[in-house]
Amino acid sequence: MSAEAQPFSTPETVDFPYRAISRGAIWSIVFFVISLIGLVPTFAPLLVLAVPGIIFAAFGLRAISRYPDEYSGRGLALFGLIACSLLFVGGVGQNVYIYLTEVPDGYERVQFYRLQADTKGPDQPTDTALAVDGKPVFLKGYIHPSSGSGKLRQFILVPDLGTCCFGGQPRSSDMIEVRLPPGQSVRANLLKRKLAGEFRINRVAQKKADFDQAIFYKMQVDQFK
DSSP states (O other): OOOOOOOOOOOOOOOOOOOEEOHHHHHHHHHHHHHGGGGSGGGGGGGGGHHHHHHHHHHHHHHHHHOTTTEEOHHHHHHHHHHHHHHHHHHHHHHHHHHHHOSOTTOEEOOGGGGSOOTTSOOOOOHHHHHHTTSEEEEEEEEOGGGOSSEESEEEEESSHIIIIISOSOOGGGOEEEEOOTTOOEEOSSSOEEEEEEEEEEEEEEOOTTOSSOEEEEEEEEEEO
């Protein structure tokens, strides 16, 4: 007599449902990484990207809380929320402190845009330039690439990277001819420079090689970074 075939039994299948990582959590980390560059003073405006990082992290946590069976990444979202918050508060605080303490004693802060003539009018020295002519000032700008490469003892300072690299030939009121203290030099690059020294208006606009426009302004620097 043949034995009756017994049914083949298998262990109970364990169900592991897939849960997607919250996109809000992922984007919060992306914005955190990008905004980290804002800790470099030249790129300080990038710190504002920490704000959307905070918002994405908050939305990510909300989605994970409401739909726990669909989304994961709570730890990632919490990290993004805390990291972006600390970066924004700390980075802004750092830049405010630098701004309040960077001007050496005896120098007047001058915003470069105050030296630039209105694009709708003639290109000429501004009222601010006339007011600080011959005075010790502190200002910031970028070394124009046409000033040369390597270590420079003198160079042309322009107000922004657009004027420096992508804006074509700068206007006369966009440029300052800078001379460093004797025996000192600075390496040419695209970092923002901080200069303190005596500002002067050229009585006769000076022409420089590689620049189409004559230069109105010059500066004998005492301190620089």
